[in-house]
Amino acid sequence: MASKQFTKDEVAKHNKQDDLWVTVDSKVFDLSKFAQMHPGGLSVLLDEEVAGQDATAIFFSLHRYEVLQKPQYIRLQIGVVAGEEQQIFPREVGALSKVPYAEPTWLTQGYYSPYYKDHHRRFQTAFRKFVEDWMIPDAHAREEDGKRPSQSVFDEMARLNIIAMRLGPGKHLEGRELMGGIVKPEEFDYFHELIMGQEVARINARGYYDGCGGGTYIGLPPILNFGKPAIRDKIVREVFEGKKLVCLAITEAFAGSDVAGLKCHAKRVDGGWVVTGTQKWITNATFADYFTVGCRTDQGGMVVLVIERGPGVETKPIKTSYSTTAGTGYITFENVHVPYENTLGSDNGGLQVILSNFNHERWGMSCGSVGGQRYIVEECLKWATQRQVFGKPLTSQAVIRSKLAGMIARVESAQNWLENITYQMNHMNYKEQANHLAGQIAFVKKFCTETAQETARDAVQIFGGRGITKTGMGRFIEHYHRTVPFDAVLGGAEDVLGDLGVRQALRKMPKNARL
Ligand code: HEM
Numbered sequence: 376m377a378s379k380q381f382t383k384d385e386v387a388k389h390n391k392q393d394d395l396w397v398t399v400d401s402k403v404f405d406l407s408k409f410a411q412m413h414p415g416g417l418s419v420l421l422d423e424e425v426a427g428q429d430a431t432a433i434f435f436s437l438h439r440y441e442v443l444q445k446p447q448y449i450r451l452q453i454g455v456v457a458g459e460e461q462q463i464f465p466r467e468v469g470a471l472s473k474v475p476y477a478e479p480t481w482l483t484q485g486y487y488s489p490y491y492k493d494h495h496r497r498f499q500t501a502f503r504k505f506v507e508d509w510m511i512p513d514a515h516a517r518e519e520d521g522k523r524p525s526q527s528v529f530d531e532m533a534r535l536n537i538i539a540m541r542l543g544p545g546k547h548l549e550g551r552e553l554m555g556g557i558v559k560p561e562e563f564d565y566f567h568e569l570i571m572g573q574e575v576a577r578i579n580a581r582g583y584y585d586g587c588g589g590g591t592y593i594g595l596p597p598i599l600n601f602g603k604p605a606i607r608d609k610i611v612r613e614v615f616e617g618k619k620l621v622c623l624a625i626t627e628a629f630a631g632s633d634v635a636g637l638k639c640h641a642k643r644v645d646g647g648w649v650v651t652g653t654q655k656w657i658t659n660a661t662f663a664d665y666f667t668v669g670c671r672t673d674q675g676g677m678v679v680l681v682i683e684r685g686p687g688v689e690t691k692p693i694k695t696s697y698s699t700t701a702g703t704g705y706i707t708f709e710n711v712h713v714p715y716e717n718t719l720g721s722d723n724g725g726l727q728v729i730l731s732n733f734n735h736e737r738w739g740m741s742c743g744s745v746g747g748q749r750y751i752v753e754e755c756l757k758w759a760t761q762r763q764v765f766g767k768p769l770t771s772q773a774v775i776r777s778k779l780a781g782m783i784a785r786v787e788s789a790q791n792w793l794e795n796i797t798y799q800m801n802h803m804n805y806k807e808q809a810n811h812l813a814g815q816i817a818f819v820k821k822f823c824t825e826t827a828q829e830t831a832r833d834a835v836q837i838f839g840g841r842g843i844t845k846t847g848m849g850r851f852i853e854h855y856h857r858t859v860p861f862d863a864v865l866g867g868a869e870d871v872l873g874d875l876g877v878r879q880a881l882r883k884m885p886k887n888a889r890l
Pocket residue numbers: 397399404406413414415416419420425430433434437438439442448451846847848
């Protein structure tokens with residue numbers, strides 16, 4: 376980095392088209408050659424308040440910090456202004472944000488929490504660093520080229536046992552070194568998993584986030600919990616080693632939230648099943664190796680089979696409003712022979728296998744949804760503070776402060792409700808969770824995704840045109856606003872979940888309850 380010192384007067388002399396310097400936060404840039412190629416145009420740089428001047432305020436109202444971190448722009452820096460010091464710093468990799476409400480209270484200085492222990496804090500620090508070192512750079516590249524997340528990321532996730540941890544606490548973690556050993560398998564609980572969900576959401580690349588094992592998150596548990604030992608152990612090992620991917624195929628063009636309406640058909644034959652049918656909107660389908668598939672049987676019941684990619688199995692991408700890095704696909708099964716040992720659970724007990732997965736899946740999605748919302752709150756607080764309108768920051772407008780108030784209140788309520796549910800999960804066995812928490816989880820997911828959509832809409836209003844622009848200041852807002860409906864649909868649409876929760880409550884109404 377150049378360290379030559381210039382006085383302000385020296386910098387001011389370079390204020391013409393072919394001899395053009397500007398200062399941004401004490402750093403002097405020679406834009407003489409770059410000015411012609413500047414994406415914002417030449418004329419703005421020749422303005423008398425910019426050319427040869429300190430353009431810090433105007434620079435930060437038009438560019439994200441990362442512009443200054445790109446090698447091609449770092450090269451333009453020729454020195455610093457004598458006697459001035461850099462004032463604006465990006466958050467260091469892995470560090471916590473100091474912006475109010477950018478972190479949940481348990482990570483905010485001065486607050487307390489009954490839920491989190493030291494090992495959660497150590498875990499959060501290490502996991503955020505992993506996300507920022509490994510996932511974010513890959514996410515940016517893959518969102519650009521639409522390819523599946525890089526194998527190197529899966530390898531690192533496998534090395535740290537992140538793939539295993541994403542399935543939550545349980546026996547599958549026994550004997551594993553988690554995150555380099557900073558948390559013991561017996562300590563690992565649902566709060567660690569909540570941390571993972573919230574940290575990964577900060578990537579703000581929703582397709583990539585699903586591409587990194589979203590299918591495994593929902594497709595592997597039925598294999599782990601209901602698979603016959605030989606097939607289960609083989610697949611779990613391959614997946615935990617980062618070598619293979621699973622997806623869950625239980626939605627069709629014919630049946631969405633209504634899984635009982637599946638038409639994909641499994642015919643019982645000697646030695647196994649023959650499967651024919653289709654599945655739609657399947658996350659990771661285009662690159663999955665194993666498909667956990669819900670099929671209708673001749674008896675009118677349902678069976679869940681794990682089908683390996685092979686003859687008769689075709690996948691093709693579906694264009695969605697997020698990136699193809701999620702591998703969302705349409706699957707066709709044409710007379711696919713499936714060995715009997717690939718049956719998960721009993722021959723007609725498939726519905727139970729599928730339903731057993733839903734609470735954990737919906738809770739996990741809620742964790743991600745709240746993490747994403749919080750990131751947007753931070754973006755909006757920063758933007759509203761730095762953006763000048765009519766000579767004052769945006770925050771001087773009461774209507775903007777009112778929108779921020781709504782966003783903050785929503786994300787704080789969602790986080791607190793979710794933490795309470797997570798605490799309950801830590802203290803309940805599977806049966807108790809199903810009994811007490813199915814309704815709560817359905818409600819919290821509905822609440823998270825509804826509030827997320829409100830926050831997305833408000834964020835676009837705060838960012839204006841930038842909130843619908845894929846590059847520049849509002850790029851995360853644009854992305855969030857475009858992809859936020861995924862959470863509201865995957866794992867059960869909002870109305871369906873609300874209805875489920877109310878029906879659960881009605882079942883528990885005391886018969887003699889009267890006003
Ligand atoms: C170190 C000096 C600068 C560099 C490296 C630089 C680089 C860039 C880049 C990469 C963009 C595209 C941003 C994006 O879409 O993400 C951009 C846009 C722009 N820049 Fe600069 N810039 C510099 C200084 C300035 C200054 C001093 C001004 C003052 C007016 C300015 C005005 C603009 C404008 C108006 C845009 C278009 C913003 C928009 O589309 O919303 N730039 N600049």
